[in-house]
Amino acid sequence: MTTSEIPGSALTPEQWRLAEQLSRSLDPMQARWISGYFAGFDAALRHPQPQPASFAPAPARSLTILYGTETGNAAELARTLEAAAKAAGLTCALADMADYKVRQLGQEQDLLVIVSTYGEGDPPQPATGFFEFAEGRKAPKLEGARFAVLALGDSTYEYFCQAGKRIDKRFEELGAQRIAPRVDCDVDYEEPAAEWIEAIVAQLASEAEAAPGPAVATVSGAGVAPASAYDKRNPFPAQIVDNIAIVGRGSDKETRHIEFSLAGSGLHYEPGDAMGIAVSNDPQVVAALLDALGLPPDAAFEWKEQALTIGEALTHRFEITAATPRFLDYWALLSDAAALKQLQQEDRAGERSVFLRTHHIVDIVRRFPVGEVMPQGFVSALRPLQPRLYSLASSLSAAPEEAHLTVSPVRYALHGEARHGVASCLLADRAPPDTTLPVYIQSNPHFRLPGDDKPIVMIGAGTGVAPYRAFMQEREARGAEGKSWLFFGERRFRTDFLYQTEWQGWLKDGTLNRMDVAFSRDGEQKVYVQHRMKEQARDLFGWLEDGAHVYVCGDAANLAPDVHRALIDIVAQESRTSHEAAEDYVRSLQADHRYQRDVY
Template sequence: MQLQVMNSPFNQEQVELLNRLLPTLTESQKIWLSGYLAASQSASVPGTTEAPAAELPVGNTGQTISKEVTILYGSQTGNAQGLAENAGKILEGRGFQVTVSSMSDFKPNNLKKVQNLLIVVSTHGEGNPPDNALSFYEFLHSRRAPKLDDLRFSVLSLGDSSYEFFCQTGKEFDQRLEELGGTRLYPRVDCDLDYDEPAAEWLEGVFGGLNEARGESAAPALATVPQAGKPAYSRTNPFKAEVLENINLNGRGSNKETRHLELSLEGSGLTFEPGDSLGIYPENDPALVDMLLEELKWDPEENVTVNKQGDVRPLREALISHFEITVLTKPLLEQAAQLSNNEDLRELLSPGNEEKVKAYLEGRDLLDLVRDFGPWDVSAQEFISILRKIPARLYSIASSLSANPDEVHLTIGAVRYDAHGRERKGVCSILCAERLQPGDTLPVYIQHNPNFKLPKNPDTPIIMVGPGTGVAPFRSFMQEREETGAKGKSWLFFGDQHFVTDFLYQTEWQKWLKDGVLTKMDVAFSRDTDEKVYVQHRMLEHSKELFEWLQEGATVYICGDEKNMAHDVHNTLIEIIEKEGGMSREKAEDYLADMQQQKRYQRDVY
């Protein structure tokens, strides 16, 4: 509805300004604005104070409803933690007493005392809880979990719908809390990669549920708390970083292509610590977009609306820069079936065909879907409305800000493979390898990861395991330790295919060894010997010394592929602890779990 002088209390100039502003606002911005106006209005009313906790209304069960809220997060990369902390600040601004804690730092026995519980948790790998949620998850699903009849709760679940077990951990927390007797303050919300708006809506729903439980009428909408001192650039407002260097780290004849990227952050105000990641919003390969347009016979210049805010772009540009076209998900297939009369697609999605769906999704993209299940007698606008926004790609930062002010370095492996009769390419990695030149810009933001950090005590020994591009954060660790003069011992296990062509950053490691910044380095080049040797084999060769380092208080870091490498290294660590510590398997597992609890075993795996 357009505001007018006749239907509003505003004058002509105000009406014109508001009519220009309001259509441009996102849902979360509208929520913030309404909350801000309501808060400023209540602040101007004299004598409005909150009732003491003991005087709050009584709920339906007869007990006093507390204004205390506990927010627990399980987070692998930092997204869930950031949302939990922001939710805590917002609720505090509305008069609640809030405790925000990592699940690993929360004492499970205190759960019985909690009346209002909010869970913010991501799902990791193949439906697994994040590392810092494991102990709490296991407690809650054990026989020791208490009855929680007085608990009110709500779950915000983060995930990626391209994975089979989308938001699985959140779903399991939600179900288990109900089984233990808890009552939902607000239904669980499952977020895909673009989570900002659903997360804001969830928090507003939670706020309404908290007020309803206390017998209060609907309150003003929540306002997002302005983050004082934070840079203007963020995940939702990325900085255009100029490319300074783009170098292939592999030697001639290598089976791999690994790009070393140096980007300028000058003027951004962005800061980071070793262990953090950089998010990049990539563009799709224009050649793939052109094949898609040709297949669908659509006009590349047709204007289409790309989001709820009504932004309009030419179709080709929208497919290059806004929509995901290289990954298929089950929800996408289900929505596509509504746009097609193809019986084969309907048959594929019929009950009992879960394994066939999973097999079809593997290694295929939107072009395959279009070719396999046409004709598509719908408009371009209808079709693109089922596509999700292209997600950012996260890369471990390979440099220290103190060593390289106003710069950020990345180590990116180019992804190329053949599947279903076509060559496939990684969206961001091939953009960097084939189309990105010095002087170009990339939209980027910093993803802080509090779960992968150097020890606070610079004298603490560190053990780093990072094959291939997994070595990236350890380059930042070494740069930082060199810069700060840290005295703690350091030991790197690095692996790749060939010594001659694939020893990433070789001269830098050798210099750090010579200067004593790096104490020890063991390498495994799997294709240089008849029998393949990996980093876990090198660890076993040094099991006695490695266990001695653990006993001295060393922190262990693992970065890289989760499904194979990280799994094998985890089991190797247990084997070493069991053997060298003279423990049973169960005791060795407890030893490693205790290290994790103490933040002495940290993983950045994908």
């Protein structure tokens, strides 16, 4: 049969031969999968992404790279972009949104923005001021400016990459034109981010070559030379020296103090930084998922030109607990389940988000069973296993070549089964002394001690006390003269006063000047750190007026907003001013880097 004999066909004879050959080799499940693939391919062809407008070459346009980051990923990508731009002969300025002079926005010509999303659609904490200005009435018109946005996010949240979407939309509203369409990246952002960087730099370099003026160098690639030191891509195998419980007998919480040896690593960190741990999945969770899939652990397949077994892949390579929209799409196609297809609809975003939060991958596999599953197809719907970050609870000044963590393992029940945090329970249950784990240091420049003469106020609950232990060790080692005040909250004084003897020692020798504690389960009414703050409102405001730096570390859902509101109330009460004026006061603390938060 020729192409002309196939009604409606636009295939060439060779294409038709290949299609027939493929169709004869497919089983029913593979045919269903390939049909979904080509349906998506067809949609992409019929509804292409808008292409960037073409621009006449303009000489000597300024180029600024702006980033907003919470954990450091956006900052790392921004530095990679800067290096790639300079390697291409482009002149550019790099700026953190936290430090950027917002009044300069109206003078920008080309803006490249890399920004992550914090929580449910918010910008990173350090970038809040920039977003408030850009989205506010004082934002300048940006006619004549161009921009491109790389958005980082986590697709398990309903408002995926929302911060990037917000700034992308706002710049358009202000009159700027896109250099390229926005790219939204999930937690496995490395490849799409590298492609975006390469494409953007190539386009700008091409324009610069065509513009009047000196020629620019040829683009040599978006990456930078690999560093020789240990980092996220090359973690250091650190040995656990100690792993002990630091709650008393009878506590209904579990908190552990874990010490790693960094001897021979050359790793350096400052108080306020975090340590990343390259984790592996619980063997029992892997076994349960393989059982639900009906796959043996030694089932072999090829992934990115590398031979793997499904057991190895699910243990060390991929996230296998939290379900994502990507996995939902894959399993809806494979299972043909009506309930899953309904969740894919655009108007079901809220229901989809709730479903994904309340169903792990194994729950979906069990609830909507299918026949044979191909290992390669299954892992293609998963995200790469990501490192986990923990605030460091030590200072190198006090513990050379060591890194200490304060970890509370995550344990809960879901669908009648016990579930466990991937990293926290690895550390709690499967990492006794002498265990070796791959680690690296993640810098956190937005959570730093001030000068030794400056007063500090540290506010935290539970494991949020970890960086303050590092702060005190550092100040003690340096003989800092600035006053220190700790507000600490936990459940019970007798069992949950983390590092109690150390705080008492620092109080005795004057390293710590004041300490107010709140143990919520010790009385008839629950008392939290924000209540203690309000009890000490006059003195706390006095410290602020004397130039104190305020730090908040702990739970993002409750602690951080409660403390923030308390701080505003205290300022309004003690300065006898309006709530709006108090908000401006606290906002100025943030702008001056005197109010810093490390929340999770």
